[in-house]
Amino acid sequence: MSHNSFGHLFRFTTWGESHGPALGVVVDGCPPGLDIDRDDIQRQLDRRKPGQSRFTTQRREADRVEILSGVFEDERTGGLKTTGTPIALEIRNTDQRSRDYSEIRDTYRPGHADYTYDRKYGIRDYRGGGRSSARETAARVAAGAVARLVIPEVKIRASLVQMGPRRIDRDRFDWAEVDRNPFFCADADAAREWETYLDGLRKKGNSVGAVIEVVAEGVPAGWGAPVYGKLSADLAAAMMSINAVKGVEIGAGMGAAELTGTENADQMRAGQTAPVFLSNKAGGILGGISNGDPVVVRFAVKPTSSILTPRQTVTSDNRDADIVTRGRHDPCVGIRAVPIGEAMMACVLADHFLRHRGQTGRDGPVGFPR
């Protein structure tokens, strides 16, 4: 069962509410003997953490991670190594602003999980969204930082590729740009445009959706497990489990529907040690198994539901009401989803690497040509 856990051999479990004392993650199944540095995890958390530009929530959280178990000092280097036992990571909440939450206690924000949690459980920690808050994603990012250690040869990067109706120009795609603008955007020109666009929305008390593309290079052929453990199926679940995600695509994605067979199937030519694909419509996955090309996943994040514009809603005693959600919210929650998407990609790949190794005894594919 996987209510609050994800993965099989590399498996993590998250816990914590937005305004509780802390949140955290337990990573189980990590291989022993890996060098692990608290700073590496912190660096990933810092990329996700709120308050880094005017385009993300102004909540101030240090998101300082503590490693509580599963590591031990390497007597030669003095650094830490994983021991193969569960790695517990914890982040104490510090900026749970004390204020009156009575409005969202009794009045459901349209588009939010307020209503569904209430109907499912009959009780919820409504402060700041409780368990449905995007704060939960800090735990994923921490898990993802550990996952990266398991598959060091895989390079995982992501970019915001669409904000509202505005897409990046693929010809201007440059990974180096991602860290140079507040949108994790690989197209510097698009980032500049978005700045103006999002400022406008933010001032109007509105929000907007976005698309994130995550690319993993260096994944060998052979990872993935047909038929219900397809690499693509696990990636789809991983991305769809992120707050506010409504669509997931692999390679050509929904656009594959528009293609003919001659357009879609990536042709192959003999290569040095393996075939070369002449295109990557497949997004690096065929039949649920990696083919050696970059694994490409995109996902759409809906606009933040908590906005300053009044919306029609209902109270918990079934009366009509209007709601305006004040407080500190992201005008485009998709921005912070960039490191989160990377983290989920890392976790899925680390899990499939271990699963593949377990079943086959190999890290990658059988030799080629056979």
Add this chain to the structure above:
Amino acid sequence: MSHNSFGHLFRFTTWGESHGPALGVVVDGCPPGLDIDRDDIQRQLDRRKPGQSRFTTQRREADRVEILSGVFEDERTGGLKTTGTPIALEIRNTDQRSRDYSEIRDTYRPGHADYTYDRKYGIRDYRGGGRSSARETAARVAAGAVARLVIPEVKIRASLVQMGPRRIDRDRFDWAEVDRNPFFCADADAAREWETYLDGLRKKGNSVGAVIEVVAEGVPAGWGAPVYGKLSADLAAAMMSINAVKGVEIGAGMGAAELTGTENADQMRAGQTAPVFLSNKAGGILGGISNGDPVVVRFAVKPTSSILTPRQTVTSDNRDADIVTRGRHDPCVGIRAVPIGEAMMACVLADHFLRHRGQTGRDGPVGFPR
């Protein structure tokens, strides 16, 4: 682990290759005491089975299902009832046309799983695609027929809504049309157009992709389990596990990225026994939990890779080659994905119904207003 299993409380495991003696599914966790009729399962299989029009593969399979366990005669009615023990369903293969498979034994079809299975396992049953064949989906459809018995109050239907670049007209959407054309299409006019379009492609030895929309009505609020067992995450995995699927959307889907917060969040008004949503951008799911509105999922199926047009490829000894895939293939494999998508929706919902009931002791939501 879930290589060949899907679900948790309602859990099924499939097995079988395209040209082996049989294929089947074991359904575990089904509630006891449900009326079950072999004909109900057969009827669903008949909708998926090949050879029903010139637009699907001409392989002739009766797809006759046998119930081997998990049922017992109801002494009052003489009909069968589930007993709560595993239900084994089996379909013997009958039309494994004996022919020379040497070409696909050694030459990889572009866009197909031939290459990745070979690299992962070093051995595969290449006849007819083996385990990666769409024949595996017969087992899903059988499982889905059982799942429907678990949630009789939920109505699950699906339609092809796009073939290649041609989308249906939402104003002409009529569920009654789905059974009146060879495309499971709810728009009669679109179906007529597609007939000509697909005939053209077929004659040219080409194929095309499609989008399927699956709708489940009657799902009560409260099903789904945050955060990694989100109803949406499990639906995404379910659909992405179907052969040739490259994208999955819930509600507004990838299009949610284009919307602003005011456009996207479904507003609410007080209703008789529960709030009424004024739109369904959410696709019936908020925070991973059903909200009582129809659950709406779309998925894109890529065009069949096995086509008559020559494609550049590589042999297993790494030589360049051209391949033309003769044999009996679907020009638009998305068509037969319609009952498959329904089946996966049924399985996910049956599983989440039981999971919800296990945790909360209720079939649906807590009372409202509370």
Add this chain to the structure above:
Amino acid sequence: MSHNSFGHLFRFTTWGESHGPALGVVVDGCPPGLDIDRDDIQRQLDRRKPGQSRFTTQRREADRVEILSGVFEDERTGGLKTTGTPIALEIRNTDQRSRDYSEIRDTYRPGHADYTYDRKYGIRDYRGGGRSSARETAARVAAGAVARLVIPEVKIRASLVQMGPRRIDRDRFDWAEVDRNPFFCADADAAREWETYLDGLRKKGNSVGAVIEVVAEGVPAGWGAPVYGKLSADLAAAMMSINAVKGVEIGAGMGAAELTGTENADQMRAGQTAPVFLSNKAGGILGGISNGDPVVVRFAVKPTSSILTPRQTVTSDNRDADIVTRGRHDPCVGIRAVPIGEAMMACVLADHFLRHRGQTGRDGPVGFPR
């Protein structure tokens, strides 16, 4: 969830009732490329099958196994090889003697699962015990035969070591004797005594319990996974899941309670490539992880509940009754549990081998001395 499945990476799912058309097992996660021979599986089934002496049920079942998937012809040898996809094994029932089952339909056999299945499910296939029949164990034995292929270097054997109050003499223990008597007993003298003893019980319409000892030699140090995936915990679950088992011991077992620390802890001496243990009270497992010594498990099987001696019982309409169970029953069901215990040992070890390999990338332990 694991109602009818066992294991994680090497995972099998069984189905079928005693008097249904067939029973079977699906083995998932088996490594690809292993040589597999139907006869190897059949040989194990033949050891378990009924009717081989007057000391087991006289039901006549060929227990002929059919391999339906997951294997493919090795073009060089002409033999079969596993492909890494699910292996479905099926046994058709042939001797479901048609008779009147009305007595056990309405009257619960004391000590049997009749009553509890009825209370749990409200319906059951009562013919021959249905799902609770020992026929289910044929499926385990088939799975175990596959598991042995995964760990060919491990030698798994078992012996009946106690029947009723009569234990074997450890000084006469000789594995070669196991196949020379109808009890799978390693002590030829004990086997002779048991013959007389069991004949007496059988003629009186009574039955008796037994203890089976299973020993796995060649298990390297390092298999097992603390703390809830301990090798010992999984072995305990495996053996306790066998019909009629009421106790499980590892190494010194329940007797460990009687020992002092100086008596119990196996002392060690330096060896050629690893330490040598001077005794094996641990049964080859320390802290849930194998230590390189033989893994030793014992389990107790209660006496058959279906006996010819009248017993006080109750009917399904809550009236007092006496019951005499006629039909074909084992006077000591523990005898046939010997190959079943071996099979479960093989499945647990195969699973832990793959799990260990997945997490650590090694088949066995790290080098020693380090």
Add this chain to the structure above:
Amino acid sequence: MSHNSFGHLFRFTTWGESHGPALGVVVDGCPPGLDIDRDDIQRQLDRRKPGQSRFTTQRREADRVEILSGVFEDERTGGLKTTGTPIALEIRNTDQRSRDYSEIRDTYRPGHADYTYDRKYGIRDYRGGGRSSARETAARVAAGAVARLVIPEVKIRASLVQMGPRRIDRDRFDWAEVDRNPFFCADADAAREWETYLDGLRKKGNSVGAVIEVVAEGVPAGWGAPVYGKLSADLAAAMMSINAVKGVEIGAGMGAAELTGTENADQMRAGQTAPVFLSNKAGGILGGISNGDPVVVRFAVKPTSSILTPRQTVTSDNRDADIVTRGRHDPCVGIRAVPIGEAMMACVLADHFLRHRGQTGRDGPVGFPR
């Protein structure tokens, strides 16, 4: 996968080493709306915690538990309620006595997990046993305290019933005695004898094993899930996963082997609302499903391996050595296993309650007579 997790619907995951900063548990799947009180959890922890008599380790740990998530204030009562989201419980370590661990760093304690962890992982936190320390069991006890809330109608108690070769007298069994002696022993006379006996062993630098009996009253008929999810199989795994356990028995246990069919099968008589069993050799479980009688489990704990008597061992560079384990160790670690066994019983039953409810929609059995 379940390396460090246990259960399915009621599922918990533990983490932490003996001398790390903290240890903890995440409980997932707990029903919402249950009253939960930190003091209830603390009370159970206090029963297990060290240093309460001269017969347990003198390590001083407050074992103060903190609830970090999954609960929310009930606005009517001011008390806490579970919310259905993961409950994280944490205990900070406070008495990690700083001393020289170089001896057990390099020299394996016979009977301990030192050696096997080293061979499996190649690295371990050796301080105080690290992850293999009995401190991990504090996390189980905390989880068990939550599990009890899920099944308030079930009364779970345990007693030490054997220490070394000395068993209690069943005629003097009195649950009220359990809290009146330092051994959790239901036989006051036996407890007095053990005091002298254990003092003698302790002074000689030796230790001894024990047997614990756990009894759950109030379990309705129908819990448990054939065939691999048998209640008995899960209880066996649960108890065998506790440190130092080498044997598990249900009802008559290993002794069932000595019985004949007439002696073993519990006869039944018609009762008020259900049949009455005339004995409980079954230990409340038939065919893996509860029968309504008390569930009775016994398990054997081997003697503490860390003793003051010198033992022959080996160093990590494969040299012979003698070892004397100084430090603070339990002369009979079975004593503190009493509340741990209760906790595991509670967790297994809570899980099976939810699983039964999920599959059948009922809390208990179908009506009787039917």
